Amino acid sequence: MTTPLLSVRDLVIKFPTRHGPLTAVDGVSFDLAAGEVLGVVGESGAGKSLTGSAIIGLLDPPGHIASGEIYLKGERIDNLRAEDMRAIRGRRIGMVFQDPLTSLNPLYTIADQLIETIRTHLRLSEREARKRAIGLLDDVGIPAASRRIDDYPHQFSGGMRQRVVIALALAAEPELVIADEPTTALDVSVQAQIIDVLKEQCTQHGASVILITHDMGVIAETADRVAVMYSGRIAEIGPVREIIQNAKHPYTSGLMGSIPTLAQEEDRLVQIPGAMPRLSDIPPGCPFNPRCDKVFDKCRVHRPSLIPVENREVACWLYEDAEAKGAAL
Amino acid sequence: MEAVSNFLASDLFYRFRKSPVAVLAFIVTAVLVLSALFAPLIAPQNPFDPGSLNLMNGFSLPGEPNQFTGEIFMFGTDDQGRDVFSTILYGLRISLFVGFSAVIFAMVLGSVLGLIAGYTGGRTDTIIMRIADIQLTFPAILVALLIFGIAKGITPPSYRDEVAIWVLILAIGLSDWVQFARVVRGATLVERNKEYVQAAKLIGRKPMAIMLKHILPNTLGPVLVIATISLALAIIAEATLSFLGVGAPPTQPSLGTLIRIGQGFLFSGEYWILLYPALTLLALALSVNLLGDWLRDALNPKLK
Amino acid sequence: MLAYVIRRVFQSIFVLLMVGLVAFSMFRFVGDPVENLLGQERTQADIERVRDQLGLNDPFPVQYVKFLGNALQGNLGVSYRQGRPVSEIIAERAPATLELAGVSALFAVVFGVGLGVFTAIRRDGFVANFIMTTSLIGVSLPTFLIGILLIYVFAVELGWLPSFGRGETVKIGGWSTGFLTESGLKAIILPAITLGLYQMTLIMRLVRSEMLEVLRTDYIKFARARGLSTRAINFGHALKNTLVPVITVTGLQIGSIIAFAIITETVFQWPGVGLLFINAIQFVDIPVMAAYLMLISVMFVLINLIVDLLYFVIDPRLSADASSRGH
Amino acid sequence: ETLRWARAGDSLTLDPHSQNEGPTHALSQQIYEPLISPDMEAKPIPALATEWMVKEGDPNVWVFKLREGVKFHGGEDFTAEDVVFSFNRAKMESSDMKELLVSIKEVRAVDDYTVEMETEGPNPILPNNLTNLFIMDKGWAEANDVTAPAEFDDGEETYAVRNANGTGAYMLESREPDTKTVLKANPNYWGKGEFPLEVTEIIYTPIQNAATRVAALLSGEVDLIQDVPVQDIDRVANGDGLKVGNAPQNRTIFFGINSGDEDLENDNVEGKNPFADVRVRKAMNMAIDRDAIKQVVMRGQSAPTGVIIPPFVNGWTEELDAYPKADIEAAKALMEEAGYGDGFEVTLHCPNDRYINDEAICQAAVGMMGKIGIKANLVAQTKANHFPLISGKKTDFYLLGWGVPTFDSEYVFNFLVHSTTDDRGSWNGSRFSNEEVDAMIQSLGSEVDLDKRNETIAKIWQVVQDEQIYLPIHNQVLNWGMKSNIDFPVQPEDQPHFKFLKFN
Amino acid sequence: MTEFSAQLDTPLIQVANLSCVFDVSKPWLNRVVERESKQFLRAVDDVSFEIRKGETLALVGESGSGKSTIAKMLVGLLEPSAGTILFDGQPMVIDSSERMMELRKRFQMIFQSPYASLNPRWKVADVIAEPMVVLGVEKDSAKIQARVGELLELVGLSAADGAKFPHEFSGGQRQRIAIARALSSNPDFVVCDEPTSALDVSVQAQILNLMRDLQDQLGLTYLFISHDLSVVRHMADRIGVLYLGALVEIADSKELFKAPQHPYTRMLLDAVPDLEMTGRQRKEVEGEIPNPINPPPGCTFHPRCPFANERCKGEVPHWTETRTGVVACHGVEEGRIPAAEMVR
């Protein structure tokens, strides 16, 4: 078995508060192969962004990795010194944030920001860096890149800015790009364009992608695999198609059912009662148990860990047997 | 009761308890405010009643019997035979009264104007904010000097003593309203576009009701912070004006007036006339400033 | 931008007129200049004659219009106290105040920004907290007291620095400067600190809070995600963005430095316009007072104008309207 | 040797005739000279005049013999012509000195070194009025177009405001008003050999703030300061290489009370003037504890007095000067008797930047008045606001200080006792008005018989004291702080004449 | 004009030629110095439609297409620059007349952000009671309290929640509170401006279900605004598509999705990610929405339209009636646009 590009093992992220530490991400594990696109979905507060930030080492204090490990190409990166981690950021792991309007420093031109990034990581002269920057802008589909490169961010529209942000994230050819809801702030008609650019660029540069979003549709079209997060844990992870068409975890299937679609005519949407628990009162056992229609006693007491089912993993006691079966097979 | 228990359970109070500086500052402020409030009960003497003073007690050393009268004063006496301790308590009253009133005046004026400017927008906004600009052009002490000059001119001399304090309040308040207006206006501009305001408009609420019932309560956070810091500033401003001779009258000295009087005795060895009022002022202004500082950080959601 | 400048100029003129009006209406109340002009042996007839000469018997609006008319021609009148043209007196005194204000402002800005950045970067460090707390002492005592304490310590007790005046000055053209002599440089230290301390504290605290705010923005986070060095982020990205709001306040503060110079100049017998103004108040020297107020306003207005123009330099978004059209 | 000199205020102008004011004269005294100059004890001594006498046969004319061989700083000779010119200049409308010369009808040069002054009537004390009347050079004044003192409405600065050409021991080297004035010794001074003239350069810096002024002396940045705050005297006197000199000043501090009006504006008694009752005034006089004021407020630096003239003044006697011991009980009894047993309320106006500890004196007085039931509301303000109240007759109870440049009681009577008319009584805030007294005062001006004149003066004082028109407090004491190596007496008029200064 | 609505139901809302123009000019002096003329932004451009009693009309369109502006005009928060709005036959005039206050009881609005639409300083019960109190629906405070409790339960919360402050609730719960407030004056007509776009899908489903239930229970009429076509499809009876302030197509919901007429409608549909993984061939939308201050001449959509010809560039299209509704497109009118190949 080859080492995965990224391997997250039992990641736990905590926030100390006056009422004791809050566990925002609790035992998240997954692997990501080179060139793969992993979608991460989940409701607001499920811990998607925190997971992303933890990987690139940008958790905002007081949040911190309480336990667990993160490996990049087999090399552990969650406990690196600040300076070493900095060398990885941008160079080996790039990141795209949600809001293109605020991701760029308004006081510097696009050229300034691109060249600065490029020269931080690559030994290039100012001239070469600029050339490369123009090339990057061209790649992400900015017309007349050589002219527009000297513009300031406010002179671009939202979609264009997000393209610039993608160019910046890819400037040093990282092996992994983490995109945290890159299209949420954009218009419907532009969203698809941006996702396309992102995917295309990453494929071209051979970068793996972690695409964080709450839009199943985007995942469906983009990702190879998807991880569904709930209350700081992964509820289900596996190939996109399978999960969408045949969700195993009751939460996932509820989630899928609650999305209105263009295709079917449904009178009522499937509705999961209640809401995701607050971090401060996550119920014992399976965090989904109070909302689950298939709940049984064990769910209320014991926390399920990811159980391999077919070629995915599901954190649900319903599939305990499957594991046994799988083991038996 | 519920409010109290809510407060005790609130994050704010928790953070407060966790900040030793804030707690200390609060205690100092509280002690000073309370002793000012109950000055007549605490002070051994009423320094504002000149008839009760004995000039021969003047310049008594702290804690030592006066060479003529044999009386003992804990913090000594000043050039008028006033017990420095009592004078500080009473002076604190004046300083706090002036400070609080000036800040409240500035706060009310500034908030109302800021609210109107922000909510109404357009020409009203322009006019109010232009006036604010002009006000800013005039540095605070000049404003105060001007107002003082004018008030002196228009009040009959015999009332000046009573008016002096109010003039101070007016002067300091007027030089301070702009920041309230700006902050409230800024907050109002944000709030008025929020949907809860739209919801209120929708049901036909009058602008006045919307401003007062909906928007105003939501601008109070930053206003409170500014008010605290302004309080410290107002107390210092009063002291500065005293130095320029337009502060509280010497027969009813504020802390600032006491310091102005005391600084004349800096070289002559009667350090206590300056030292104790100055320390009191320092303690007061410093702790109020620290509280304001802490409050600013605590109420800033982004700083959490 | 041109429109902006024009608007500012009009506003400034309006401000100046207002200041003039306010100042003028105040003068009627500060006392009677005639009383000071004439000695104690004056007669009622003298008083009347001088009042007449000075135009004090004219109706208030007439006085104001006269004053404005003269001021426009650069004639600010003659000081009652010194019997010399006010413009000349002011020109003679202004260098002292400007040098003092300049050094104070420099002190305030350099230390304010420096310490502000420091305390923001080391947000929870002990030294930063210590600086934050002690800096408040600077704003918790009235300026005059700080000045006197400084004199007491550094002039009287230690004898290191002079207690008053500007020391030796050198004339360069019409400008007398204290920067070129040792005694001049020594003399400016205490007053400049006294005057700048308050502003320094303000600027420092402002820089800190703005910087903390900026450090929390998305673009700083994104800059981190791009792997930029801490240095580049703190000083290249965060500081520049911090400066935008800081400049406004600093501009206003420089204005109040000039105004607060009144007190510092009184304490240190610094021969600037502030001292002149205080003397003028005592002597009810109306022309000098009026000129001073106008001068202060002009300075304020000018500084604000410069500050606003600085914005255009620093923040491309402002000049944007003009250049971005067409994209 | 260089002397660095500081005092609270600067000279307002170098033009010797446009301001009649202490600090202005003090500087002018170094540069210009009068005919008769006060010495360091304020005794008149010959300066530009060597002798003066009433002309034999004509009591209306004074004759002055002028000093010969005197040259102005610019090299011009000093002659009678310059004296005539200067006197005429000082009598002009725009001059501030003219009131002192009202009695002079004409000044004429008899020859180059003799001048005659004709007065309206006999004026026995004319020379007393001339000690601050400085002589300018006619030619210089004409050349520089300063033949008249500056008018207030002139758009321009006149040359004489910042330039000076006198005959004095010091010549103007440079001047920045309010900042620094440098004087150099006059190499051709006539008084060489007559005066010590040890100071060769004077650097004069006004320092307004008292603490700073003292600090400057303590830190050795200046050599001599006037106006040492009373509380700092000890510190200066005990300072390393420093000493304090003092002398009684020609100025009395007292309270004025409006006894003349029917009703007071600033009190709480309806329809009546409590001050009109002499018993109230006496009670107030008794309530004042002058010794306490001296002891505490003035730190011993004052001479309590019972009369509103200092001892230098003609008419002063020890009996007048005697003051009652504070006696609250007796004072209260008097108040009771006058029908004000429950007291009343009144406003006390006070300057806060004119006299030594003026505000503190008033504060103390407020306390003392309080003890006999008079609630005085203190309004302390800058002199520019205070004095107009007095001369405008807008205050009923106020503090005032009065110096007597002529050293004669007539001056005091004219301004403070005579009822207010066009040319007299302008400072009589007591509104005291008595035709008989007025007549007596008027007679003083032309009374040649000195004994008779003194008798009248005594009579007037008797009335003033009996009626208790004013409440005298004390005579001020002057304090100069200086380096201990300076030998320089304190001058009662607060005017240092540096030509007398000696170093040891 | 929309003449197609010759249905039986009486329209509750009739909007005719509604426009809203914002003056976005620079200050006078700038215009003079920079030699510019005044600038206007046509946020809503000559829009006409009707909403029948009990029906849900949805408006879709990209950001800035004028959806919210129309909503605000409908509830009297914004004065139209031109055009008329008839509410149950009565003209809407923004004033505080008796008649208008009566009218105000009959319409309400649900806003997008559940965080900004509740005053954080007010208790939930007060928030809900405010319309009742202000509009004078109920005077007795006990009754008001009872009604607040009822409303809270109606939207799936408990009556005891009235004593809490908004920040104690989750986004979905807040939106329920906002709905309760909207219902407190017993309105007939509710304008919903993107009521779920700030919510998570699972919560969105709850809210959408709730809104439909309430419509059935109370016979409400909705104007439903969203940019999410799948949500619109789920909620609406009829759909209007807006582009740059103008309505380009109105059609029956089912029909619109089956056979979109206007190229813009098609493009929007194409942009929706395919969750079903049907393998539908998506055509990416070209370009971005132009600056509304200087909209393109002719058909404003022509720069992005694959079917545009010269006519489109110059001439403003008129309403064409189609099988499914009305559409404003020259291409459709001329029949030169191929039928939509919606693979279903």
Ligand SMILES: Nc1ncnc2c1ncn2[C@@H]1O[C@H](COP(=O)(O)OP(=O)(O)OP(=O)(O)O)[C@@H](O)[C@H]1O
């Ligand atoms: N600084 C913090 N202090 C306390 N809790 C935090 C902090 N930052 C995040 N959290 C909590 O951690 C949990 C996970 O947050 P995260 O940002 O990862 O969610 P998310 O899945 O990205 O949600 P969204 O879709 O809203 O972006 C949330 O419940 C959030 O409230």
Ligand SMILES: Nc1ncnc2c1ncn2[C@@H]1O[C@H](COP(=O)(O)OP(=O)(O)OP(=O)(O)O)[C@@H](O)[C@H]1O
């Ligand atoms: N008060 C206003 N002043 C100027 N322009 C405005 C104003 N309100 C809205 N606009 C402009 O009108 C146009 C339509 O805005 P509107 O808010 O109706 O769009 P929307 O379709 O609701 O968009 P979104 O999906 O972003 O809510 C936009 O271009 C907007 O910039």
Ligand SMILES: [Mg+2]
């Ligand atoms: Mg997130």
Ligand SMILES: [Mg+2]
């Ligand atoms: Mg909208």
Ligand code: NI
């Ligand atoms: Ni078309």
